[in-house]
Amino acid sequence: MIAPKRLLNALFIACSVFGLLLAACGGERSERSERGNDREETADYRFPESVQLQFEPVERIPLVNSGAEAGWVHTQTVPFGSIDGDAVVLDVYKVPESELCGADYERVVLLNHKDAAYRYPNACFSASIEDELREQTGALFKLDYKSYEQGATSAVHGAVELAANGPGRLAYYYFDAAQERWFVFEEWGSPRAVDLDGDGAEELVIHFPGLHMSRPDVTVMRWHAEGISSSGSVKSVLGVPNASYSMVSAMDRDRSIEIEVTAITGLDPETYVTARYGYENGILILQTQ
Structure with a gap:
């Protein structure tokens, strides 16, 4: 005969193992359910005849005044069009390995306009900006996409590829003519x-x-x-x-x-x-x- 204490221990172990199995099965079902959220069987899907796009203002990040820092190596100056006749250029820098943006595939970019230099804070750009065929490969876009409001011209001036875990993440440079300020926003594509x-x-x-x-x-x-x-x-x-x-x-x-x-x-x-x-x-x- 099994002693009562040993019997209780055996029952406790059995219940614990059973509980773990239930939890594991439940967790697996939950994980499957989560994975399945984007795996719908919808043979009856019908395209809508029309749909109104819901446009929302884009969040813009202001550029900050910044110059090159000690240890930065200037690698290229890239022409970037003009705003009302004033040239815009991009100065590209390789920074020390120990600093932010110091990886081999990363660069710091300063935008120069009207004798002032601006930086997208804490952003690392792709070294592909240095490629000769940068516009053909999608590392740089000159857009000059303008809005004319009350005599002032604002523009999504262009875009430059950021360092990322895949191609196509871009920083869009936006010039607000009313404020005479540069901003940036990000988008993939x-x-x-x-x-x-x-x-x-x-x-x-x-x-x-x-x-x-x-x-x-x-x-x-x-x-x-x-x-x-x-x-x-x-x-x-x-x-x-x-x-x-x-x-x-x-x-x-x-x-x-x-x-x-x-x-x-x-x-x-x-x-x-x-x-x-x-x-x-x-x-x-x-x-x-």
């Missing part, structure tokens, strides 16, 4: 200024080409009374299923741009539906599906 709806006013279309587990997407920016505003992700606006797997691209069509959408409706096996949208005054309008 390649920008293009284009009049999407033929109304004479250009929009800024940013095409994210995809990275890691996220497939391509599109964001539209435009001017509003207080500056530049962003539509956010077109995939989110359309409510496509399996957002990480679905794709949105900006495609050239007959001298204009259409937004092409591939919505993944099932993953095993992969099934999908496609559509094309046009843009008119902040609204996406279904063209074909």
Whole structure:
């Protein structure tokens, strides 16, 4: 016969093991559930006939006055267009290995305009800014995307690639003419200024080409009374299923741009539906599906 004390110990161990197994199973189910949040089986998904983009002001970070510091090595001066006839240039520096932005693939960039130098604080730029073909490879964009308000010209002047765990993370330089100040904001993807709806006013279309587990997407920016505003992700606006797997691209069509959408409706096996949208005054309008 098993002694009562030994029997109690055995029951305690058995219950503990059973509890651990339940917790592990529950944790596995929870993890599967979390992973499955973006793996929807939605064969009945239908593209909306039209959807209003919700433009929100872009958060801008002011540049700070800054000069080169001791130990920095100047590697290049890169022409960056002009503002009202005044040249804008980018001075590129390799900094000591022990400092922020000291890795081999990182650089510090100072923007020079009207005899003053400005820095995006704590930002490390990609060394690809030094490449001869920097504009062809997407390390630098000269945009000159302007807004004319009360006689003053504000502009998303251009963009430069930041150091990141993949290509396409850009710092956009923004000049506020009313304040005579430089700002910056960040976005992933390649920008293009284009009049999407033929109304004479250009929009800024940013095409994210995809990275890691996220497939391509599109964001539209435009001017509003207080500056530049962003539509956010077109995939989110359309409510496509399996957002990480679905794709949105900006495609050239007959001298204009259409937004092409591939919505993944099932993953095993992969099934999908496609559509094309046009843009008119902040609204996406279904063209074909």
